[in-house]
Amino acid sequence: MHVEVYGLSKRFGNFEAAKQINFGIEQGKLIGLLGPSGSGKTTVLRMLSGLEHPDSGDILFHGVRVNEQSPQARGIGFVFQNYALFRHMTVYDNIAFGLTVQRKSKVVIRERVTELIELTGLKGMEKRLPHQLSGGQRQRVAFARALAPEPQLLLLDEPFAAIDAKVRKELRAWLKETIHRVGITSIFVTHDQEEAVEVADEIIIMNQGKVEQQGTPIEIYQNPHSAFVASFVGESTVLDPFAGLHGFEDPLPQSKALIRPEYVEIGLEKELAIPHAAERGIVRDVQFRGANWLVIVEVGTHLLSGYRSHEKPLLKLGDDVHVLIHRIYTFNEQQAELRENRLKFDPMPVYI
């Protein structure tokens, strides 16, 4: 285990930023620390780097406790949200900084910096100053600078927050690929669940200073351990209170249900594979979503939403439709459950 954290806690004045945080990260993994603002994720990152001192708890790198180590000594690379590039230094000098501090020879520095400039696609920009670069370029310089001294761990604080939406997608893919290529254990903080799901090998979801769940994106998505995780990742409609649906009779007492639109099939009777497992509903709204239609149906007293492909005939307001819900996520104070639609497996007996 490369990075381990036990009982990590930190408060600022009256605000508890981190409460008894535990997690472990294996060597070489790319971890997304995901959560809403104020969830404590940046605080955890800063404590790992030594920029903040935990009130209690232990931080171990390869089994060795590093709480007392200064940030200078921890061998960590850190990419700040606003890059924090050295304004008066060229791209080359920025990247070379960590090596210069270590008093490496000029030859070694030149080799390493050139290597990184190639890696980050910054060739030709060595002599430029930060204010002459675009946002994406600055981010890559920050990245190269952090990697130059060959750190054991790479930390990134909301690396894409300050970037244009269009460039963001490309940069995400590039970051993921580059980090995997270099093979360095990395943790990046983000509040964008789409980003975390796309980029990370594993996600640690935090909320209000606590770790809610740790797992691969698929695990988190398909098997959320708490209501918060279920609603934070992916889209969903919440039914509160939940009294049961066709195929989901016998709900948990005093529970709510969370339904993802991708698990809802809306259509005419002949379009559904298992129409008897479906509810009946009336179309209340049809919204164009580019790649498909978002259809909002009224089922009983609930409003559910689902996607509908352009290949299928158009639905209109007021249409009578069948709504097949494949699975729901249901939870109350004590329990949380992912339930499949029972009627999908218990076909109505066919009476000959």
Added chain:
Amino acid sequence: MSENVDRQKHLSEGPWAKGILIGIALLFLLLILVLPLFTVFMQAFRKGVEVYFAAITQSDARSAIKLTLIAAGIAVPLNLMFGFAAAWAITRFRFKGKNLLITLIDLPFAVSPVIAGLIFVLLFGARGMFGPWLADHDIKIIFAMPGIVLATIFVTFPFVARELIPIMQNQGTLEEEAAASMGANGWTILRRVTLPNIKWGLLYGVILCNARAMGEFGAVSVVSGHIRGETNTLPLHVEILYNEYQFAASFAVASLLVLLALVTLLVKSILEWKQKQVLSQGQGE
């Protein structure tokens, strides 16, 4: 900007280093700033309280006070109008030569006060360009009030402008443009949109301008002719007393100016604090 003060152990100087740095800085300031301040009052009261009060209520001193007040009373409002007009033109419009204009406004800061006085002597003095013409019409500028006022205006006109320009620059033109697009005319915009926003900065500029106007020495010294009771401002009166070896009296009068300076500093601090409040409230919205 978050607290600059509470920093982590490895991100700031150790407590020993801090202590030494603070110590040296304070010692330096004590020597350079506090000591002179102290000295004025010490020397002023050296011959006792009676001599002190006699000095500041003596008739020449009173004339000097009156003259200082009049000079400032004319210079400051004029400079206020100028400062506002300049800030308005510079921050609300785009035009060529703006940088040149700003440099021109900074000019008095770069010019020695003696030169400031000299230029008016060259124009209006007995042997100056307009000297003969003025003599013919029996108008006295140099060695009289008008000269003092002119020199004072020259030396202090940048203050209000320099205060207002950054403030009005920061605020941007959105509010005023919104008002204009709703049909408000110039004066209405000024009165109801611009002035309320800049009032603290404006006041601050005025206070500073006033302090310099009342305390100006070099430029006024050149144009005044040092005629006691007539063309002596307070600072000049201090000089005259000093040159006559009436040290205690000189420092007594000087102490009045020190009090003025201290009050100016106090008001400045309060106004800065108020301006910060306005700014942070605006950002909080």
Added chain:
Amino acid sequence: MFRTLKERSILPGFGLSMGFVLLYLGLIVLFPLTGIVLKTFELTWGEFWQIFTNPRVLAAFKVSFMTSLIAAFVNACFGLLVAWVLVRYRFVGKRWIDGLIDLPFALPTAVAGISLTAIYSQNGFIGGILQSFGIKGAYSQLGITIALIFIGLPFVVRTVQPVLQELEREVEEASAILGARRWGTFRSVIFPEIMPSLLTGFALAFARGIGEYGSVVFISGNMPMKTEVVPLLIMTKLEQYDYAGATAIAFVLLLVSFFLLFIINYFQWRISKRVSAM
């Protein structure tokens, strides 16, 4: 004419404000200053050269430059220290001290002059101490320098302070994480960032120093060739009705001042260019 000078704006008052500004500047600044230029050009080149190369005049310039330079340098060092301490540390009375920095700005120069003379003259508090070491306080170039240190301090502190205040905390953190210790971070990261503002403050203090009159006239003793500075020399010549001489010297002083002003504005432009692009 104004319409072609500016782009269209919906805000009113351009004509009025610009008109007033130009009138004011013209009357108060440009017109009088051209007086000096004209008067100077009344002299022949030979006469001008004679005035300027007079040993007393040259000595005065030397004294002015040396004392201003040293004072500005001292202010640069200690001013930086003071600004640092005010921005970074907490201590008792910090608010008061911060306010006090502007004292030389708000205090009439004459008052500063007589007060400093009292302190540094032979029977003064510090003057006495210096005397026992055989050093002259007042009525020497040291006295002038000290007066100029007093005058120039706020220029450095107030120019550097805001820049220090705005320094991104993260840049220092980045430096620390990359392995630099405190002094290394200061030297490689912090100092270069504040260098332009420090230079600006230095230039401002220097410019102020060479033109300073009120605080210097009392403490210098005004000895020609020794402790006479250029503004004092100009004043003396005026009192002797040597208008030509006074004007010529003033003209040169003016040129130096403008040159410094130009440099200062250049630095400020450089700073703003780098900052705004980020």
